[in-house]
Amino acid sequence: MDLTVVFLFLSLFVSSSPLGIIKLSSCNEAQSQTNNVKCIHTEREALLSFKKGLTDPSGRLSCWVGEDCCQWRGIECNNQSGHVTKLDLRCPFELESLTPYTNPYLSGKISSSLIHLKYLNYLDLSLNDFEDIQIPQFFGMLENLVYLNLSYSYFYGEIPPHLGNLSSLMHLDLHGNYGVYAENLDWLSNLSSLKYLDLGELGLKDVGADWLQAINMLPSLLELRLSYCDLESLPPSLPFVNFTSLLVLDLSENQFHSSIPQWLFNLENLTTLDLSGNFFLQGQFPSFFQNRCKLKTLDLSWNNFDGNIDGFLDDLSASLNNCLESLDLSYNQLVGKIPDSLGKLGSLRYLNLENNSFWGSIPFSIGNLSSLEELNLCGNEMNGTIPESLGQLSELVHLYLLDNSWVGFITEAQLMNLTRLEEFVLTTDKNQSLVFKVTYDWVPPFRLQGLDLENCLIGPKFPAWLQVQNKLTDVTLKNIGISDTIPEEWFSKISSQLTYLDLSNNQITGNLPHQLVFPNVDFIDLSYNLFKGPIPLWFTTARQIYLRRNLFSGHIPSNIGDLMPKLETLDLSENYLDGKIPFSIQKMKDLYVLNLGRNQLSGELSYNWNESKELVVVDIGHNNLSGKIPSSMGCLSYLSTLVLSNNNLHGEIPSSLQNCSFVSIDLGGNNLSGNLPLWIGPILQILDLAHNNLFGGIPDCLDNLTTLVYGNNNFFHFYNSSYIEKAIIMTKGRELEYSNTLQFVTSIDLSRNKLTGGIPNEIASLGRLGTLNLSMNHLTGNIPKNIGNMRWLETLDLSRNSFSGPIPESMSFLTFLAHLNLSFNNLTGRIPNGNQLQTLNDASIYKGNPLLCGSTLLTKCLGDETSNGPTFIGGSVEDRQDGDDTERLWFYISIGLGFIVGFWGICGTLLVKKSWRHWYFRFCDDIKDRITLTIALKVVHLKKKFGLEKN
Template identity: 65%
Template sequence: MDFSFEINSTSTLTMLFLLLSLFASSPLGIIKLSSCSEVHTNVKCIHTEREALLSFKNGLTDPSGRLSSWVSEDCCQWRGIECNNKSYHVTKLDLRNAGLGGKINASLIHLKHLNYLDLSANDFIGIQIPEFFGMLENLIYLNLSYASFSGRIPPHLGNLSSLIHLDLKDNGYLYPNLDYFWPLSSRNMDWLSSLSSLKYLDMTGVNFSGVGADWLQAVNTLPSLLELHLYSCELESLPLSLPFVNFTSLSVFDLSFNQFNSSIPRWLFNLTSLTKLDLRGNALQGTIPYDFVNLRNIEDLDLGGNQKISGQLPSFFGIFCKLKTLDLSMNNFSGSIGSFLGNFSTSLNNSMESLDLSSNRLAGKIPDSLGRLGSLTNLNLHFNSFSGSIPSSIGNLSSLQVFSLFGNEMNGTIPESLGQLSKLVSLNLEWNFGEGVITEAHLMNLTRLEGFAVTTDKNQSLIFNVTYDWVPPFKLKYLELESCLIGSKFPIWLQVQSELTEVTLRNVGISGAILEDWFSKISSQLTILDHQTTRSAGSFHNTCPIPSNIGDLMPKLRILDLSKNHLFGTIPLSILKIEVLEILSLGKNQLSGELPHHWNDSQFLKVVDIAYNNLSGKIPNSMGFLNSLEVLVLSNNNLYGEIPSSLRNCSLWSIDLGGNYLSGNLPSWIGSHVLMLRLRSNLFSGIIPRQWCNLPSLHILDLAQNNLYGGIPDCLDNLTALIYGYNNSYFSVYNYQEETILVTKGQELLYGRILEFVNSIDLSGNHLTGEIPNELSRLIELGTVNLSINHLTGNIPQNIGNLRWLESLDLSKNSLSGPIPKSLSSMTFLAHLNLSFNNLVGKIPSGNQLQTLNDASIYKGNPSLCGSPLPTKCPGDETFDGPTITNGSVDDKQDGDYYERLWFYVSIGLGFVVGFWSVCCTLLVKKSWRHWYFQFCDDIKDRISLIIALKVVHLKRKYGLEKIEVC
């Protein structure tokens, strides 16, 4: 028994030893025994953290099912979750681009060891960034970009002292019902000062308006910062001084598109580690300081968009031996670039790869020193005023891939050395005054050329002198030729271009069946077809119809422009099959028939321009299905009927239906985004809808020559674009330039490229009545006002002179009365004035701009007007003998005498009225005063009588008459 007990005791000890060993080997020191005696060791997730993640999940919406794996016991295996491989605490939560929404549960604070949180590219529909994020003290990476957070940035983020990477860029939320965007914002940046470990900070798009200069003080407390992105943050102050610079490790500095209005600060040049500096889109002033020489390590410098930087480009940029990209575009630089480029001498290691000086006011010739930039791959000089020829040294830029001179005044020849640029991919010489000849030598080595654009303002002044059967070494994908002579025969070098996707041929002098055959070969891949001509010899197969199966031939077209081609026939229904078509321009042809009736909402049309044809019938209701339609131009056809109300479903910015036979009342549903509304020369009747006062973007309103009646709305001052001059550059988008004819300065003028700068109201030739509303005088951006040929009465608004930019004013052939406002003389841009055939009276004002408008016809038909330039003199204008006038003109002297007499009489009248009625009203109101007043008068009367009596007695005594008695 004793022995047996000993053995059993030994077995028990052995079993206990094994159990203890197993316990010690478990990561958590826990063994779970199931009912089947199985040991499970695969679950690693901390229970409390799993529960926290499930609570977080329950608050979210997950339409994409990204969190579908969050169901198993082990949360460390869930998608987007990472755990520490020893402690199994959750350390990383990565849910970027998951399509999540809803609310963020505060249960995340139980993830005590979380160091990486990425919720970027989700849709939290305008909620604020949770304050409890500031309690996740172990975070080193926080990315909330593109997540639709809005409101204030919680200053509690300043508690994240271990944070290295913070990305809040491009947040904010657009409330669709309110049409209001609520950005992410912050009243200050003080909370940044505690993030001393921060190396990457991106707050692009955060609204910091009102922060002032404090932002820089906060940034200066971040000594470890390597990248700082504050693009488009509405920062308003760029301090010129900083006692010391603490963030000298900065490599990337982006302050572009803010609202600075200063020179470039001196402290900037202490940032000697910079490799990229971006200051585009600000309002920086002065010259670029020479201290940029200190930035010896910079590789990318971008100062584009500073509208007020002025002066010539400095020459110090030659010091930048490592500079790779220099972008000074969209500034106001002027002068030449000779000395600027001259400093890039051949002794330097020229590393410059991209040079962009576009959209400035640079002028003069392009210097030969350009050829020293042997590493250039991108050279952009467009939208300046360069002249002369392209320098022959251009051939030295053997690495050049992109070259653009678009929109300059180059008036010389194109050098043959251009043909040496064997790596050139894109060559854009559009809108210059090119002349001379392009030969095979210009093109023979351009083996990689894919884009080629040559257009001139002179009619066919640039000639392609290329052998008819020459085959080039390149295959173009983009071709634009305008107003240059290709030849009457269609050359082989164009016929072999079988890979083209974008084609523009305008006024190039080619025609015939060969052209049509070529189009048929490349039609299936074309995305842009723009073929125009100014003469029949260059038309699309002379005069012909549009192919009936064009929609099948060219299914990939995005832009179809066949305007000015003498095309006849009807508009093919197959055009509506081109589902990706964005621009349809068929204007100025001879098309007839009706508009297609089966427009559908699957189309992406943004522009429909079929003006100046012979179309008839009504505007189809189905055009209202074109939800993307922004520009509708159907002017000068034979359309009739009413404007369909279905068009309210479109996104119209520009409506031009003038010159038709449309009738009915003016539509009140016109959308608030409309920039131009031109309905002139139709048969519209009724009143001008008062709802049109709620068109804040309207720049052009032309309702002339209709049958409208009633008054001009007195709410015109709600047309805020005509008060503040909002941007209206939508007239030239999508490779389409809208053109329209407006009546201004007494004549019809065609507006194209400058249409976006026109501000005009034309209500002439109707039956409008009533007075000109004073609110018109508030539309200070107006350039043209035409209210002629109506039945308007009353006075011209006295403050009409407030229209400081007005160039043309026509109020003729109405029934206006009263004097001409003297404020008219304060207008400095007025070039055309017509006030004839009204009932105006008085003297014509003089001075300033009115002195130049001395045509008597301006005022004819107003019999009561007088003064220059009319022959009728005003009262007081007659000559007289008197003192010599030494100062001022005769008119000024006579005007002064007239007004002195006038004010003298007015003063007498006012004095009498005020004095008389002040006494009478007082006596009528207060009885006691009335008694006192008459008692006073009686006393005065008695005193006067006594004085007279005493004087009589005195006189009698003096002359001895006191004894004479009167019987």
């Protein structure tokens, strides 16, 4: 039985209105459309009691007055008996009597008085808000119910098993009640008349594998929907399959850990099968689709199927060539070329192969799919051509060829018969490897509503086929080689309906026409062109504006905040704008990205940032701003990125900034003074305070920077789609500019300040820090011994300070270290060996440390034998073979004592006793030769001992 026939039968059986969202008429209209039967008094009282328990803010039940309840809105009665048979209070999305801010949802309690409606066969309370109450158990007493719809009504708690008493029920819909759950589905087995069952988005995680046994007891079931139910068990087989009449099966978005089960083979009447979003379904596609000649819709997207699809498409084309209308295999791991057998699915209207790894060209047989309305090949590795046969798809409405590596040409042949085409999306990863080779004045047969062309070559002129597209609402022409001026007539035609405009990354020139009006535009990106003149003010409804890197000049309009009150992103960076920053910008209460960097703006920053509380990014770096950083910026609690670098700001860094949520702070290249802030937050990844006049010591609370300790990039730049921060970071020995990859950079740069004191040991806890630059300060003390714990460190610059002591041995553990500069300090001893330090053999790293020695330097350490002769002084004293510090110390002490004793003990006595003087001189004459020889030998010995002997 066809599904359409089934629903027609249901609607006639229960005398229902359409099951979709309806537009309710007024009370008077509802009364005029009912018959003249009178309702039963007890049932009228039951309805009034039910109404009394409800909250009705929009007055939907205000017409429940009078004696005859059969004329009330949402009520139907039997024509002969007058008994209430239908209660339909589904909330419509449209109510003529409602203002835009009226709450149309019924809520409150559901009175048990409804059990007096003994002949009720239709109950619909869907799309209301019952505020987390449980589905009433007494619903199970409404034994004549045929239709029950409680979907999207915010019920809560366990499904009452009493619903299993409704033996006449044919339609049960509980979809979208997120707080409703079941521990088993045994109660379902009694609903032998059930034809439609939807438990989507209910919590069924605890039902185990028995859920299928309960479903299998429903022989009349035609449609089963169990999407988003957290089901984990998909039994591979059943002893017998009882629900073989099933037409629609939706098990999407669950958590199955298996392949496609065998019992699906027995469902020969299926017209729709949706197994999408079960990421654990894996392996190659099965061949059970043979002989399924009734299947019209097959969705296996968002799974882990792999391999090629040659055999799979062969099976489909053999049995489903005349009936399959929709095929979705997107977001799997499929590979290989798309086979020619695709062209045998002659009834196909929808084909989605997005986000796999298909390669090659589109098969020529695509032209055989004469009924195709939508083709999606986005996000693959297609590196071939687009065949001319594509132009035979005269029914095609949506064509998505985004994010591949297309090559070759697009000519009139691929486009000439696409008379119904409304959306055309074509981008290639290879820069302009796909060329539009159509005659300049060619006029296509289609009139597009959406156009997205990126990285293709279409220019240098705006071709005529573009200029005749006067129905466009969404336009992206990005990096397509246009170096023309904008055709004003075409631009004027589409301006009134445009909602999205992206002309970025071209060489479009000239002034923008200022007389245009864009009343509906939401997104504008004209970045990376050659537009000049003043900032345009067309975009009064826009939420995102990007005019980055053009030739715009002049002042930012002072009333920009009044003209664009809805703006969320404003990017005017890298232009030639001058003057002051308008105060009216602060009237943009929804603004979260403000990028005015790299212009010629001057004046002081506004001192009132209190109203801009949604700001996440403020980038005004590389301008000519003066004055102080206003303390009111501390009111921006969501502020994540602050760039004020390379201006003329002075004064201290306000302590109020501790209220912000900084991920990146760049205040470098100013004249800021005062101590380093102690309040820097835990999620900071980039801190640049270089080229200022900061003084004092480095705080010892660096271990509070938990992102740099443990690492966490998951939340970095959640606004990344709307802001690409640029930062010039001194790393790897040179200044590098980061933009798209900045989210992976971790850096602290405090260079060129007046910092004093030592490096706190806590700095070694920053295991995820990539760049540390403390150069050109007045820092002293030793390099921390545990610096080797900074395992991700790539750049370390401690040059031009006054560090002393040895280089820690642990520095050799820095296996990612690519640049090291310790020059011009007072470091001593041997340079550590091993690991990454072995590759850093540039002697300039250690220049200006005369007491360092090692294999990199000319100054060798004692014990380091070379082919050029004896070793030189300068090595570490511990490594010397013939002495140590104690030996040298006692040697000099003995010389001093010897001098004192010899002079005053002997020479002093000789001055007193004459006879001793004569004896002494004779003694001297006697041993002078011996003393001369002894001294000569001692000198030679000392020279050898201390390495002073020359070659």
